[in-house]
Amino acid sequence: MKITTKSRYAIRSIFALVLLGGDERPVTLTQIAEHEDISRKYLEQIFIKLKKSKIVEGSRGAQGGYILAKPANMITLKEVIYAMDGPVSVSDCTNESVCGNFDHCGINWLWSGLKKTVDNYLENITIYDLKRQATGGKDVNLS
């Protein structure tokens, strides 16, 4: 029942991207890697996924880097986590293709209910919310 560290890294990274000005000009992975103390090589994989999900845009070459593909308040945590690990899957028994016994199963409503609950929570928090929260205190790091 864990959010993968990949997803947490992704959230932290986007947050750092915003802090470093990524809503205006490209920020390099090296900058983010240093700021968050995450392996740059690992960040590459994360950002490729973020790019595929249209959360960030990459520009290659000198003076390149990544920039937000849309306003921070339009990027939900659910979206980011989805980009990393696919839809939050609370149990394999939420869809017929995997379950086998789906039609006669007496508790799949339970898992889909839980999934809905989690999704709802993650849907209603955006990167902008993180920033707003963080600016309350000084010297803030994520982890």
Next chain:
Amino acid sequence: MKITTKSRYAIRSIFALVLLGGDERPVTLTQIAEHEDISRKYLEQIFIKLKKSKIVEGSRGAQGGYILAKPANMITLKEVIYAMDGPVSVSDCTNESVCGNFDHCGINWLWSGLKKTVDNYLENITIYDLKRQATGGKDVNLS
């Protein structure tokens, strides 16, 4: 972000226990294993944990088996899952002992909020609720 199959098995097993009369007389693991098509050896481990958490009571020897330790409507899913895997941990960053950067972290409120949401969902569903739901349809199996 998954409920472990151990937890799901546990929930199914207690449900089966109730169906097989485990609120009145001992039901053997062999019965439950057959009913749910789960390895009996695996069930043993699950029920030892359930016993330690005072969810079921075991009686050894011939005519032994397991019986509910309290009414089905007093057994929440949170309790069962806790018995299997410990507290639902959405991220290691919900307590200071593991995180290191806990005090200066800008997003731990996020994970504790998620944990609270999940806990709340699981707290409000009991084994009795499963039974009530299931009796709506006929020929019900869990999975």
Next chain:
DNA sequence: TATAATTACTACAAGGCAGCTAGGATATGG
């Protein structure tokens, strides 16, 4: 047009852990 910067892509290795199996110890009703 050369060069340095930087993303894009692929492969794979190491470690942890969930999921399961196995064997024997212990208790108990008949």
Next chain:
DNA sequence: CCATATCCTAGCTGCCTTGTAGTAATTATA
């Protein structure tokens, strides 16, 4: 005493997360 069950401990196995590494492709800039 024996069949029936729970109780307890160890260990295997395969997958998945977490990374590392190398190389190709692209681009601003001098």
